[in-house]
Structure formats: C-alpha cells, structure tokens
Amino acid sequence: MPERIMPSSDYQKCLEFHGHECPGLAIGFRAAKACLDWLKEKRAEDEELVAIVETDACGADAVQVLTGCTFGKGNFLFRDYGKQAFTLFGRRSGRGVRVCLRPGALEPAARHRQLMERIQRNQATREEREEFGRIHRERAREILEKPLEELFTLKEIFQVFPAKAMIEPSKQCQVCGEPAKASKIQIQDGKEICRSCLGE
C-alpha cells in the first residue's frame, strides 16, 4: 500500500526554509524521512547524525531541515556526484542508510522542461510562468505520494566517523589583517597569509 504523505508541518518547514515548492525539495523530503524512519532516529540537535548529500540541488535543503545535519554544524558532507542520493548515519553506531533515486522514477515531463527553458531565456509569457508553477507543484505532490520503493533504492552502510571538530584558534593574516582559522593560514616568504590573499 502506498503510504500517503500529506503536506505536514515538517514539509511546511522545508518549504519555508527553501522558499518554494519544487520536485527536488520533495525528493529530499521523502529521502530524509525514509532515512530517519529506517534508522529510527530523530532530528539531530547536536551532531548525533551525519548526512552525506551527493547533490547541491534543492533536495539537500530538505535534508538539512529534517535531519538537523546542516552546512554550519559539521555533520553535513557534500560529495559532488550530481546524484539524487542521500545517506544518513548515526554517529555512535556508525550504522547508516543510503537512498538513491531510481532511474526513470520520475516521468520525463517534456512540457515542464520546455517551460523552464523559456523562463530561463526570459521568453516566457505570464501564462506560461503560471503553467510552469502549476506543473512544478503538481510534480512535487506526486513525489510526496509515490510509494517509497518506486522512488528509491535503499542500502545499509557502515562507516566510522571521526570525533567532532575541535575549536581552533584563529590567526591574523599579515597581508589583509583579517583573522582566519590557523589551519587555513600558510607561510609564504616568512609571512602568515590567508587563503584569499594567496589567491586560492
């Protein structure tokens, strides 16, 4: 039986954070929920969970909101593979689960794509923009209602994570004078220089 997921308050939180409803956010929402359910975990207050996201597209925002693995907390790892794939680990157990969108899980939707391209080239009429918004939201809702097993493959994974990062002192760059983490400062010609002044 397909599990029917209505726009819940969790989904509303994702929408509020991300700013708009779209298919990618819905994929991330289903993925994050699936991982949390599978691991029987709740949102990480601190760093109890670790997420690996293989995309920097919309779905990553739902993962941040739902799992509490956020870019600024050190428990959100990005691998630039361009895949709609998300892994969640319990830091203590090292037990994790990876979900990845199945090939062909989403219908091609040629009209959706055509409209997006017209919008991005600034050629779309107001009506076309509205049509695009409708299709965009409809596709998101379809994803919310699809049975999980039609959307994703799922695999158990074990991985040991290092201890949480230590607080690190900062040093002042001898070129720009700004403070930077000591480990990001390099010595060049006897001067302590930050990465931006080194042009990295």
Add this chain to the structure above:
Amino acid sequence: MPERIMPSSDYQKCLEFHGHECPGLAIGFRAAKACLDWLKEKRAEDEELVAIVETDACGADAVQVLTGCTFGKGNFLFRDYGKQAFTLFGRRSGRGVRVCLRPGALEPAARHRQLMERIQRNQATREEREEFGRIHRERAREILEKPLEELFTLKEIFQVFPAKAMIEPSKQCQVCGEPAKASKIQIQDGKEICRSCLGE
C-alpha cells in the same frame, strides 16, 4: 548607540534550524542582519540574493535561515578560507556587502576553551558541561548586544553573477546503474561512468 538586539523570532528560527545556541551562530546572525539591512533587502524567496560564506562553521546556518541563500538553492557559495566573513549580493544589481569579524572582536575566554577541550576528550564532569553551556550561551548573548562596528569591518563589493543554473538531464551510470547529472558523467574505456564509480 549600541543597537540592542533581543532574541527575536528570527533568532529563534536560527536556533531551531541549527539546534543549539552558540557564539558562532550569533556572529552569523549579526552578520546576515547587517548585510540585509545595508542592502535594504529581504529574505530571498527564490534566487534574488547570493551569499558567499568563508566558513563552514555555525554562522553559515544563520546566513541560510535569514537570507534565504541556502545550500540547496544554488545561491549559497562556499569559499573555504576559515574566516568569519559573509558577503551578500543582490543578483540584479550586483551590489553587495561583505562583513568580516574584526581581529580581537571577541575576548579570548580561556575557561570556555578549556571546558570545550575537556568535553571533547570526554573528561568533563556534569558540572563542567553545565558551566560550558552557560558560558557558551552568555557569549552568544554578548555578541547579540555588541555594537555592529565593534564586531565587523564592512565593505561594499560589486560582482556580476551568471544566470541561474539550467535544469540538466541525467544519465545512467553504466557501472552502478544510478542516474547522475549528465555533466558529472565521464567516458572511460567507452563507458559512461559516474564520479563515485570513478573513485573521485
């Protein structure tokens, strides 16, 4: 006159997203507010704003929540300089502002650091953990109340941003069978292979 910033609903949103109160989050909160005020902008629903963060520490989460420039939306750029520095741009105007923590803006707080190290080595007593939590929150509140000009340097910046990313088709990796963005697939020995299978 120092502007007194009480824990507002915006700050609460940052706390809820990040999961705990800490000095880094407070720095990001003040920085993001300062940038939005200076640019006279509101939170980006879509990609009206672009943020550049020079740290992946806690403050980056406040920037995501307040500015609407989020990791998953394509308007959040990370430069790994280890600096408490944040830049916000209006995409149309290209007009931006960068704020960077001043050297010495925060008192050294030896006790705070000592406790953090004991906690991270699992040597802290319950009382020490509680003391740490208190100092952590006190320091955050101090940052919320400090005059902006004592915290940050501020600089106007202009930069032109490329158009928003186009939707990209995906291809199926011929090794693992998973779909990935076409631009992340490489051909090796006549096969189309994704980055994870290539071991990148």
